[in-house]
Amino acid sequence: AQSVTQLGSHVSVSEGALVLLRCNYSSSVPPYLFWYVQYPNQGLQLLLKYTTGATLVKGINGFEAEFKKSETSFHLTKPSAHMSDAAEYFCAVRPWFAGGTSYGKLTFGQGTILTVHP
Amino acid sequence: DTEVTQTPKHLVMGMTNKKSLKCEQHMGHRAMYWYKQKAKKPPELMFVYSYEKLSINESVPSRFSPECPNSSLLNLHLHALQPEDSALYLCASSQDSRSYEQYFGPGTRLTVT
Numbered sequence: 001a002q003s004v005t006q007l008g009s010h011v012s013v014s015e016g017a018l019v020l021l022r023c024n025y026s027s028s029v030p031p032y033l034f035w036y037v038q039y040p041n042q043g044l045q046l047l048l049k050y051t052t053g054a055t056l057v058k059g060i061n062g063f064e065a066e067f068k069k070s071e072t073s074f075h076l077t078k079p080s081a082h083m084s085d086a087a088e089y090f091c092a093v094r095p096w097f098a099g100g101t102s103y104g105k106l107t108f109g110q111g112t113i114l115t116v117h118p
Numbered sequence: 119d120t121e122v123t124q125t126p127k128h129l130v131m132g133m134t135n136k137k138s139l140k141c142e143q144h145m146g147h148r149a150m151y152w153y154k155q156k157a158k159k160p161p162e163l164m165f166v167y168s169y170e171k172l173s174i175n176e177s178v179p180s181r182f183s184p185e186c187p188n189s190s191l192l193n194l195h196l197h198a199l200q201p202e203d204s205a206l207y208l209c210a211s212s213q214d215s216r217s218y219e220q221y222f223g224p225g226t227r228l229t230v231t
Contacts, residue, residue: 032218043122043208043222044161051218090160094218105174106220108160 002027002093006109014117019078021112023091026072033074034092035065050074086116122223124209130229133199139226141192141209149215150192152184153208161208167192168215199230
């Protein structure tokens with residue numbers, strides 16, 4: 001079984017400030033981890049993913065995330081927020097093997113709405 | 119081309135209507151997915167097709183009927199829906215169902231009146 005918890009349904013930052021969106025996961029097997037962004041009335045766009053290898057992952061639009069196995073976390077950061085970063089962000093997990101009922105299944109967190117103030 | 123397209127963008131239908139949602143990708147992906155997303159909620163998986171065969175049905179009511187006519191196309195046929203079925207319906211595709219990267223379409227905003 002796997003689950004994802006995103007701490008904070010809303011995060012508000014000033015333009016130019018650090019963005020930190022928190023994600024903790026629970027998985028019985030080593031997971032693949034993802035961050036997706038969703039702008040209003042649009043589909044999901046993959047920001048970055050962790051599969052294997054380097055635990056600090058860089059994505060698009062200046063975002064990065066660090067996989068910390070000991071903390072079961074995969075927090076998303078960006079050094080300097082831009083107005084265009086305002087959107088909803090979803091952390092997601094899937095097992096590293098695809099088999100049985102978990103075949104192809106992503107489990108999403110509840111989402112965090114990021115607001116950026118001028 | 120890394121695009122998944124969905125039509126229509128918006129759909130309003132009555133509870134007695136029959137309508138279909140369409141999804142298309144030309145990336146050569148062999149797995150395609152339907153998700154349902156209610157307002158302020160994460161997407162919920164409905165169906166997974168792998169090599170044009172239905173591999174996962176997440177206990178979705180029979181008023182939703184998926185179809186995969188070929189490897190590029192995925193349809194969702196709707197019949198006798200309820201107002202609570204109003205949501206954003208997202209299609210996604212991936213290289214195959216073991217592939218970890220899913221590409222999402224922009225969605226169809228469905229309103230059932």
